Amino acid sequence: MIERFNELRNTALLVSVFVIAGCGGGDGGGADAGAADAAPAESPVDAATAGNVAGMVTFSGAAPMMAEINMGSEATCAAKHSTTPTEEGFVGGENGGLANVFVYVKEGLESLSFPTPTAAVVLNQDGCMYRPHVLGVQVGQDIAIRNSDGLLHNINASPTENRGFNVSQPVDMETNRSFPVAEVMVPVRCDVHGWMNSYIGIVDHPYFAVSASDGSVSLDGLPPGDYVIEAWHEQLGTMTSNVTVTTGGTTEISFEFTEVMAGSPVPMGEPIDLLHPDGHQAVDH
Amino acid sequence: MNWSWILPPSFSTVSGDIDGIYYVILWITGITFFITEALLFYFIFKYRHKEGRKATYDHGSTKMEIAWTMVPLVIVLWIGVVSKGVWDTVKVDVPAAGLEVIVTGKQFEWNVTYPGPDGALGTSDDFETLNELHAPEDQPIVITLRSEDVIHSFFLPEMRIKQDAVPGQDITVWFEAIQPGDYTIGCAELCGIGHTTMGGTLTIYTAADFQAWSSSQAQQQQP
Amino acid sequence: MSTIEQEMVHAAEGGHHDHHELPFIRKYIFSTDHKMIAKQFMFVSLFFLVIGGLLATMMRWQLGYPGEPMPGGMLLPDAMMAPTPNGAIMLPEFYNSLVTMHGTIMIFFAIMPLLVGLFGNLLIPLQIGAEDMAFPRLNMISFWLAVPAGILMLSSFAVEGGAAGAGWTSYAPLSVSGEWTGVYLGQQLWLASLTILGFSSLVGAVNYITTVINMRAPGMTWFRMPLATWALFVTAILILLAIPILAGALIMLLFDQTIGTGFFRPEVGGEPLLWQHLFWFFGHPEVYILILPAMGIVSEVISNRARKPIFGYHSMVLAIIGIGFLGWIVWGHHMFMSGMNPLLGTSFMISTMAIAVPSAIKTFNWLATIWKGDLHLDSPMLYALAFVSMFIIGGLSGIFMASTPVDIYIHDTYFIVAHIHYVLFGGSLFAIFAGITFWFPKMFGRMMNETLNKVHFGLTIVLYNLVFWPMHNLGLQGMMRRIYDFTQYEYLAPLQPMNQFISISVFLLVAAQSVYAFNFFWSIFRGEKASNNPWDSNTLEWTVPSPPPHGNFPEMPVVYRGPYEYSSPESDTDFYPQTKPPPSKPPVQELIPEPVTPTPEGF
Structure with missing residues (x-):
C-alpha cells in the first residue's frame, strides 16, 4: 500500500516538474527576438535580374473630414504642434494622392526566404503622435519604439496572429519588440492618449512600402515574375492588383480608392469596442 | 503633513x-x-x-x-x-435633473457628452468634452455613467461622490454643487497601466456662466 | 472495538509507528507527522512573508519618491524598470504587479499558511490529545500542493508581460485580457497557482474538521477545548465552504481568458459584477479565516501570561462561531459602490454593523482577562497585547466603511488600506509573532532569546504605527488606492511628504524584522534548552517533551477540566493542567466514558 502510494507520488511529482518546466518562459511576439540565427545570409534575389514596381495610390470622391485632436489633457504635447493636429484616419495629399497606404507583395514570393534585417525600424512617439502612422517590418525584425515626449505613454498592440503586448514608457526611452508571424495589420494604440494610434504591417519579405503624402509608392528589387500586390488602408479597406515584373524594368501600378469604400471592414486585429460592437468604425471623438 | x-x-x-x-x-x-x-x-x-x-x-x-x-x-x-x-x-432617490450628461470612462480618460442647445441627449447637437465636466451650480446634475472597457470609478472628492463605471451597464449618479469653482475628477478603481493619469477637472459655474459656456461649446463642435 | 478503545491499544503499543528510524526524506521532506508539516509550512510561509515585504518595499519607494530611480533598480529587468541615465525608474505596469502580488502573496502564501498551516497542524492534535491528524498522508499532500502553487506564483514574475497586475481582487474585465493590463500569461499563472493552493487548503480543512470531531481524548469535551483549537476548527469550516467558490470563480475567469467564454465579459453578454459577487462571497469569509486563528492564539497567550482564566470562555466560543456565521452575509460591503442595487447596500450595511459585535465581545473579554491578573509581560504577551490594541483600531476603523454614505468617500482610498493593515498586520501578524514565540520551545526544544524579541517588539510596534496610522489621513484627504503616481492629481500633491514619511518608516520596519529573523534561526541552534512546560501552561501540548516524540503522547491523555484553570484555589501552583488528576477522584479507568458511536448531533 505504501509502495503503491510512493510510486503514485513520485510519478505525480515528475509530471508536475515537467509541467512547470514546460510552462516557464514563453517566447514569440516578444522582446528582443531580433537577430537572425546565423550570420546575415545573402539575399536570395539576384540584383542583376531584378525589376521594380512603382506607382500612385489615389483617392477619388469627397474626402472624409478628419476631426481636430484635442490635446488639452497633455499640454506638453499640445505645445509641440504649431497647428492643431488632426486625426490621421484619412490623409489625402495634393492631386488626389492617398497617404499611409500599406502596399506589399501578397503572393508570388512563396519560394524564397529572406534574411531578417539586423537594423531596427523606429516607431516614434513625438508630440503625442505616432511617427510614422503606418509602418512595415519584416518578420523577426526589431521595432524600436521610442518615447520622445518625456511623459507616460503606453504601447498597446492587438494582433490576431501574433502575441500582443501592452507596455508603458514613463520617460524618454526606447523599447524593442518584434513579431514572429506575418500579419497585416497590427493596430497599436496608446491608452493614455486616446487619439494615438498606428498600424504595423509584418511581412516575411522586404517588399513593402507605405505611400507618401503625394500617394507615391515603389517596391524595388523584385525578382522577375508574377505577383499579387495588395494595398491596405485603415478606413477604405484593401485592393489588390496583379503585376508582372520584368528584368531591369519598372512596372507601373496604381490603386484608386474611392469614396464608397469608406467604412469597409478592414482586416486586422481589433481592440474590444463596447460602444461599437458591430465592428471597428471610424473614430468619432 | x-x-x-x-x-x-x-x-x-x-x-x-x-x-x-x-x-x-x-x-x-x-x-x-x-x-x-x-x-x-x-x-x-x-x-x-x-x-x-x-x-x-x-x-x-x-x-x-x-x-x-x-x-x-x-x-x-x-x-x-x-x-x-x-x-x-x-x-x-435620484432627483429630477437640472442637467443630464453622459460620462463614459475608458482607458484612460473620461468623455463627457452634453445635450446641447436642444436640451436632449442623443441628438445631433450633443457635444463632448475630454476629462472635463462642466456644470451649473444649484441644480441636480444627473449623470449616466458608462464604461467602454474595464471598471473605472468616477470620483468627485469635493462633492463626496463616487460610483463605479461598469462596462455593459448604465448607472445613474447625481450631485448638486453649491459653489462655483474648479474641482477634481478622479478614477478610484484600478483600471490598468494608466490608472494614475485618469484625472480631470470638474468646473462649476453660475447658471448664467454655464449657459454661456454651453452655447459656445455647442457652436465650436458643430459638425 | 470502539475508536477510543482502539486508540488506547495503539497508545499502549507506543503509537502505530514503531521505533524504526525514518530516512531523511521521509522525516523532513515527505513527512506525514503533523509537527513536521507544521514546520514545513512555517519555513515556506516565512520565506513568502519576506518576499511580500520586499514587494511592499519597492511599492513604497515609488510612492515615497515618485518617478525617481530606485536603488538597485538597474538589477531588475527592463520589463519592470525603465533604464534612464540616472538609474532605473519603475514602470506603472510593474507597480500594478507589485500591488497585486504583495496582496496575493501576503494573504495566500504568508498569513493563511502561517495561521492555518503552521498553527492548525501544530496545535490541533496536541491540544486535543491525539497522536496525529486523522489523515496524515492527506496532510502531507496539503503541504506539497502548496509548494508548486507557490512556485507557479513566483514564476509569473519571469514570464513575458510580467506577474498579475489587476489587484489581488483581480476584478473583471480588467483581469481578463492583457489588452487591458499588459499582463498575459502572468494572469493565468496567478489563477492556476491559487486554484492549486485552494485544493491544498481544502484537504487541510477536511483533515482538521475530522480530527477535532473524532479524535479528542477522553474528557476533552467541546467546551474543554482551548480557544486556539476552537478558532482553528471554525476556520477550517469556513475554508471548506468558501474555497470551492473561489476555485469556481478562478476557473471561470481562466476560461474567459483562454477559451473565449463570456462569464465576465460584457461584450459577449457576460457580467463583470458576477466576478465580484463570487470573489467576495469567498473573500469575506477569507478575512475571517485570516483573523480567527490569530484570536485563538491571543486567547491562549493572554490567559497563560496573565495567570488567569479567560474571561467568558463560553462567550468567546460563541463569538468565534458568530463571526464565522455572520461572515457569510456581509460580502456586499465590498461592493457598495460597484453598481449593485443600492437597496442591497442597506441590507449589507446592517449585517456588517452586526458583525462588529462579536469582535467587540472578544475584545472586552480580553480586557477583562487581564483585569486583576498577574501579567507576565514577556515577549509573547507583549505581542498578544499589541494584537488587542491594534485590533481595536482596525475594528473601529471598519465601522466607518460599514456605513454606506461614508464609504462613498473612503471606498478605494488609503483609509481602507489602513484598516486592512491594522487587522492583518497589527492583528494577524502580531498574533503570529506571539504564537511562534510561545510555541517555539514546543517545536524546537529551545527558547527564543527574550531580549532580542523585546527589541524586535519595541521597534516593530512603533514603526508599524508610523507606517499605517497616517494612511487613515491619506485616505481622508482623498488619496486613492493602487495609484502609481498620485502627484498627477493636483489635490493630492500636498500628500507627498506624508507618503515619504511612511516609506521611510517602511524601510526601517522591514530592516527591524531582521532582529526576529536572526533570533529565530539562532535560537533553533543555540537557544536556551526548554523544558516540557516553560510557560507553566495547562493545555495538553505542554505535558509532553519539547519537541514531542512521534505519536505525541506515550499514554492516552485523560482530561479533567477546562484549559484556563490558572490561579485556581484547587491547585497549589498558579496553574492546573487539564490532564492532572484531581486529588480525590477515583482512578483513571472509571473516568473513561462509555465508548461512544458518533451521531450526527455530535457527542
Whole structure:
C-alpha cells in the first residue's frame, strides 16, 4: 500500500516538474527576438535580374473630414504642434494622392526566404503622435519604439496572429519588440492618449512600402515574375492588383480608392469596442 | 503633513450629511478608542507581575457579557439606521435633473457628452468634452455613467461622490454643487497601466456662466 | 472495538509507528507527522512573508519618491524598470504587479499558511490529545500542493508581460485580457497557482474538521477545548465552504481568458459584477479565516501570561462561531459602490454593523482577562497585547466603511488600506509573532532569546504605527488606492511628504524584522534548552517533551477540566493542567466514558 502510494507520488511529482518546466518562459511576439540565427545570409534575389514596381495610390470622391485632436489633457504635447493636429484616419495629399497606404507583395514570393534585417525600424512617439502612422517590418525584425515626449505613454498592440503586448514608457526611452508571424495589420494604440494610434504591417519579405503624402509608392528589387500586390488602408479597406515584373524594368501600378469604400471592414486585429460592437468604425471623438 | 481627522471641505448638497455621519462615527469610535486603549494600558501597568501578586480566579460574568453585547449592538445598529437615510438620498432617490450628461470612462480618460442647445441627449447637437465636466451650480446634475472597457470609478472628492463605471451597464449618479469653482475628477478603481493619469477637472459655474459656456461649446463642435 | 478503545491499544503499543528510524526524506521532506508539516509550512510561509515585504518595499519607494530611480533598480529587468541615465525608474505596469502580488502573496502564501498551516497542524492534535491528524498522508499532500502553487506564483514574475497586475481582487474585465493590463500569461499563472493552493487548503480543512470531531481524548469535551483549537476548527469550516467558490470563480475567469467564454465579459453578454459577487462571497469569509486563528492564539497567550482564566470562555466560543456565521452575509460591503442595487447596500450595511459585535465581545473579554491578573509581560504577551490594541483600531476603523454614505468617500482610498493593515498586520501578524514565540520551545526544544524579541517588539510596534496610522489621513484627504503616481492629481500633491514619511518608516520596519529573523534561526541552534512546560501552561501540548516524540503522547491523555484553570484555589501552583488528576477522584479507568458511536448531533 505504501509502495503503491510512493510510486503514485513520485510519478505525480515528475509530471508536475515537467509541467512547470514546460510552462516557464514563453517566447514569440516578444522582446528582443531580433537577430537572425546565423550570420546575415545573402539575399536570395539576384540584383542583376531584378525589376521594380512603382506607382500612385489615389483617392477619388469627397474626402472624409478628419476631426481636430484635442490635446488639452497633455499640454506638453499640445505645445509641440504649431497647428492643431488632426486625426490621421484619412490623409489625402495634393492631386488626389492617398497617404499611409500599406502596399506589399501578397503572393508570388512563396519560394524564397529572406534574411531578417539586423537594423531596427523606429516607431516614434513625438508630440503625442505616432511617427510614422503606418509602418512595415519584416518578420523577426526589431521595432524600436521610442518615447520622445518625456511623459507616460503606453504601447498597446492587438494582433490576431501574433502575441500582443501592452507596455508603458514613463520617460524618454526606447523599447524593442518584434513579431514572429506575418500579419497585416497590427493596430497599436496608446491608452493614455486616446487619439494615438498606428498600424504595423509584418511581412516575411522586404517588399513593402507605405505611400507618401503625394500617394507615391515603389517596391524595388523584385525578382522577375508574377505577383499579387495588395494595398491596405485603415478606413477604405484593401485592393489588390496583379503585376508582372520584368528584368531591369519598372512596372507601373496604381490603386484608386474611392469614396464608397469608406467604412469597409478592414482586416486586422481589433481592440474590444463596447460602444461599437458591430465592428471597428471610424473614430468619432 | 496633515494629521487631522477633519475632512477636507466639501461642496455639494449631500456632502454635509455624509460628512455629518462621518463625524458621528468619529466621535463614537474615538471615545471607544480612548476608553478601551486607556483601560488596556492601565491594566497592563496596574496588574503587571510583581512579587507576591496573585491573579483573581474569575471565569466571567453573564451580566457583563450581555451588557457589552447589547450596548455595541444598539450603537452600531443606530449608526446603520442613521446612515440609511443619507444613503437613500444619494444613491436611491435620484432627483429630477437640472442637467443630464453622459460620462463614459475608458482607458484612460473620461468623455463627457452634453445635450446641447436642444436640451436632449442623443441628438445631433450633443457635444463632448475630454476629462472635463462642466456644470451649473444649484441644480441636480444627473449623470449616466458608462464604461467602454474595464471598471473605472468616477470620483468627485469635493462633492463626496463616487460610483463605479461598469462596462455593459448604465448607472445613474447625481450631485448638486453649491459653489462655483474648479474641482477634481478622479478614477478610484484600478483600471490598468494608466490608472494614475485618469484625472480631470470638474468646473462649476453660475447658471448664467454655464449657459454661456454651453452655447459656445455647442457652436465650436458643430459638425 | 470502539475508536477510543482502539486508540488506547495503539497508545499502549507506543503509537502505530514503531521505533524504526525514518530516512531523511521521509522525516523532513515527505513527512506525514503533523509537527513536521507544521514546520514545513512555517519555513515556506516565512520565506513568502519576506518576499511580500520586499514587494511592499519597492511599492513604497515609488510612492515615497515618485518617478525617481530606485536603488538597485538597474538589477531588475527592463520589463519592470525603465533604464534612464540616472538609474532605473519603475514602470506603472510593474507597480500594478507589485500591488497585486504583495496582496496575493501576503494573504495566500504568508498569513493563511502561517495561521492555518503552521498553527492548525501544530496545535490541533496536541491540544486535543491525539497522536496525529486523522489523515496524515492527506496532510502531507496539503503541504506539497502548496509548494508548486507557490512556485507557479513566483514564476509569473519571469514570464513575458510580467506577474498579475489587476489587484489581488483581480476584478473583471480588467483581469481578463492583457489588452487591458499588459499582463498575459502572468494572469493565468496567478489563477492556476491559487486554484492549486485552494485544493491544498481544502484537504487541510477536511483533515482538521475530522480530527477535532473524532479524535479528542477522553474528557476533552467541546467546551474543554482551548480557544486556539476552537478558532482553528471554525476556520477550517469556513475554508471548506468558501474555497470551492473561489476555485469556481478562478476557473471561470481562466476560461474567459483562454477559451473565449463570456462569464465576465460584457461584450459577449457576460457580467463583470458576477466576478465580484463570487470573489467576495469567498473573500469575506477569507478575512475571517485570516483573523480567527490569530484570536485563538491571543486567547491562549493572554490567559497563560496573565495567570488567569479567560474571561467568558463560553462567550468567546460563541463569538468565534458568530463571526464565522455572520461572515457569510456581509460580502456586499465590498461592493457598495460597484453598481449593485443600492437597496442591497442597506441590507449589507446592517449585517456588517452586526458583525462588529462579536469582535467587540472578544475584545472586552480580553480586557477583562487581564483585569486583576498577574501579567507576565514577556515577549509573547507583549505581542498578544499589541494584537488587542491594534485590533481595536482596525475594528473601529471598519465601522466607518460599514456605513454606506461614508464609504462613498473612503471606498478605494488609503483609509481602507489602513484598516486592512491594522487587522492583518497589527492583528494577524502580531498574533503570529506571539504564537511562534510561545510555541517555539514546543517545536524546537529551545527558547527564543527574550531580549532580542523585546527589541524586535519595541521597534516593530512603533514603526508599524508610523507606517499605517497616517494612511487613515491619506485616505481622508482623498488619496486613492493602487495609484502609481498620485502627484498627477493636483489635490493630492500636498500628500507627498506624508507618503515619504511612511516609506521611510517602511524601510526601517522591514530592516527591524531582521532582529526576529536572526533570533529565530539562532535560537533553533543555540537557544536556551526548554523544558516540557516553560510557560507553566495547562493545555495538553505542554505535558509532553519539547519537541514531542512521534505519536505525541506515550499514554492516552485523560482530561479533567477546562484549559484556563490558572490561579485556581484547587491547585497549589498558579496553574492546573487539564490532564492532572484531581486529588480525590477515583482512578483513571472509571473516568473513561462509555465508548461512544458518533451521531450526527455530535457527542
